[in-house]
Amino acid sequence: MLSLGTLLLGLALLIIVALVVALPLFDRKTPAIELPSRREALAQERRAVISAIRELDFDYHTGKISAEDYKRLREARVARGAQILRELAELADEHGATDVEAEIEAQVARLRKVATSDGRAPARAVCPSCSRVVGADDKFCSQCGRRLQPRQSEAVASAE
Numbered sequence: 317m318l319s320l321g322t323l324l325l326g327l328a329l330l331i332i333v334a335l336v337v338a339l340p341l342f343d344r345k346t347p348a349i350e351l352p353s354r355r356e357a358l359a360q361e362r363r364a365v366i367s368a369i370r371e372l373d374f375d376y377h378t379g380k381i382s383a384e385d386y387k388r389l390r391e392a393r394v395a396r397g398a399q400i401l402r403e404l405a406e407l408a409d410e411h412g413a414t415d416v417e418a419e420i421e422a423q424v425a426r427l428r429k430v431a432t433s434d435g436r437a438p439a440r441a442v443c444p445s446c447s448r449v450v451g452a453d454d455k456f457c458s459q460c461g462r463r464l465q466p467r468q469s470e471a472v473a474s475a476e
């Protein structure tokens with residue numbers, strides 16, 4: 317016959333074993349890496365391409381890369397951006413979106429717009445002190461606090 321003490325001990329052991337087995341399962345509740353959906357991956361890459369294009373514009377206008385490299389790299393990135401937009405549109409199409417071609421063309425046109433035919437991007441002011449890009453109407457540099465003369469920053473931007 318089992319005494320109450322043995323029964324309780326058995327029960328306690330059972331609970332401990334159950335906890336030991338179950339704890340790792342709880343740990344696994346937060347997966348290490350969640351694979352993003354195709355759409356999310358594309359949207360992410362689109363943001364990356366757009367910021368890469370902006371960086372490229374900045375590098376060109378601060379004289380870090382040659383006009384040739386700028387044109388070549390920018391073309392490649394805009395082409396990749398267009399490809400991403402098409403893939404995104406195809407995904408949207410599956411969900412019944414219409415007239416995506418026009419939207420793609422508009423977005424590609426926006427991407428291309430910065431590269432103007434004469435090779436100059438829209439006027440951009442650069443802090444004469446720390447080279448940070450600042451707004452054309454900013455009174456002070458947001459990085460180093462230098463006072464910015466509107467004319468002076470314009471001169472820097474167009475000196476390229």
Ligand SMILES: [Zn+2]
Pocket residue numbers: 443444445446447448457458459460461462
């Ligand atoms: Zn500055």
